[in-house]
Amino acid sequence: MKKILNNLEELKNILNAREGKKIVFTNGCFDIIHRGHVEYLQKAKELGDILILGLNSDDSVRRLKGASRPINNETDRAIVLSALECIDYVVIFDEDTPLELIKFIKPDILVKGGDYKIEEVVGREYAKQTVLIDFVNGYSTTNIIKKININ
Template identity: 45%
Template sequence: MCRELRQRGRCIVFTNGCFDLLHVGHLRYLEAARDLGDFLVVGVNSDRSVRTIKGPTRPILPESARSELVAGLHCVDCVVVFDTPDPLPVIQRLTPHVLVKGADWPEDKIVGADWVRSHGGRVERIAVVAGYSTTSIIERIKKD
C-alpha cells in the first residue's frame, strides 16, 4: 500500500504509541500528525510491548480494542500493531516521509529518526496537550 502511495507522490506520515484509554490529547496529536502529510500510519504497541514499557498493570484495554479505536479516528488511515520493544522494524519497512513523536521526546531519543532522515524524510515533534495523559486519568480514577 505505501509503495503505491509513494508512486502516486503521496506523503506518508508515521507515529506510534500505546494509546491505552484513548483521550482528547491522543486525538489532537493524531490530527496534527495527519496534517503533516497525505496518509497517516499509526503503530500501536502490542499488549506485551505495553507491559514492558508501562508495567504489569497495563494496558487497561487489549491491543485489539486499542487498535480498533485508533483506526476509527477520522485522521488515521492505517493501524499496525507491533510486538517489538520499539517500532524500528515498522519504520524501516515503511520508510515514511515524516516520522512524528510528541515534543516530550528529545529528538536524539526518537527511534527511527536516523533511518527516516537517511532516506530523505524528516522528523517532527508535536506539542503535547496539557492536562491529558492516560497515567493521570488512571491515577484520578484510583483516587476517586
C-alpha cells in the same frame, strides 16, 4: 477500506500504491484514548497524506508500562484508533520500539511527542523528516488512571 493491517504484506501493498503521497508515521500505546491523543494525531495527519500509526502490542505495553497495563487490549485499542478520521492505517507491533517498522515504511515524516528530543527519536535516520508535536497540557493516560483510582 480496511484500516487495521494484520501483517507487513498488507502494509507493503499500501506503500506500493502510495502514488507520491506523503507518508506520516507515529506510534504509541494509546491505552485510554483522550483529547491529548486526538489532537496529537490530528496534527500528525496534517503533515502529510497518509497517517500510519504503529500500535504497541499488549506484551509490548506490559514491558514498557508494567504488569497492570494495558487497560484496553490491543484489538480494542486498534478498533478505537482506526475509527478516528485522521488515522489511515493501524499496524500492531510487538517489539519495545517501532524501529523495524520504521525501517520497513521509511516514512516521509516521523512524528513523536514533544516530550522527546529529536536525537532521542528511534528510527529518525530512516525518515526524511522528524517532527515533534507538543502534547496538550494535563492529558495523559497515567493521570486518567490515577484519577479513577482516587475516586
